[in-house]
Amino acid sequence: MLPQQGYSYLGLAKRGGNLITGVRLLTAIQQKTVYLVLTSVDVGPTQAKKYEQRCFYYHISYFRCLDFNLTQQALGMNNVKTIGIKDQHLAQRLLTLLNNS
Template sequence: MIKENISKYLGLMRRSGNLVTGQELVLSSIRSQKAKFVLVTEDIGESSKKKIIDKCHFYEVPFTILGTKEDFSKAIGQERSVVATENNGFAKGLLKKINE
């Protein structure tokens, strides 16, 4: 379960167009070194989790594992297991909310 303030922040990021959603788009964002922060759900498939985390390590993109697919779908209105932001400000804000 993710905190309500994180859920609302993810919704704001999506509405403002600063959220990349879905595995292929997130991987593309990581590879192109545009991703600033990646969020992965706890219930993502093992092979998908490994692929995303390995890319994050290789390209030195910070990430965290948090919440479930259901939490993400409530927050952003789409059923996704991985999201990223390409905006430094939103990345810092999200990281701050996660660490509260």
């Protein structure tokens, strides 16, 4: 699970325009414009597999670690289960948090 500080980073990414969600995320993975992809733990197995395989193929870090309700609160958006981080430094900080927890 992503620590509470990680959700603050997600809010910063959204305000800074460094967050991609939805269908555009698949295109961003193929174009390698995202450095980290995070999905909710309650996302369906088919969707999780799709993102995991694409990230593996394009060598992008992938984690299934988000809490659905905390993600909605941090981003102020409804029904967001998969997000991509476009900023390399922010992605690195989130990776550090995930690896330490």
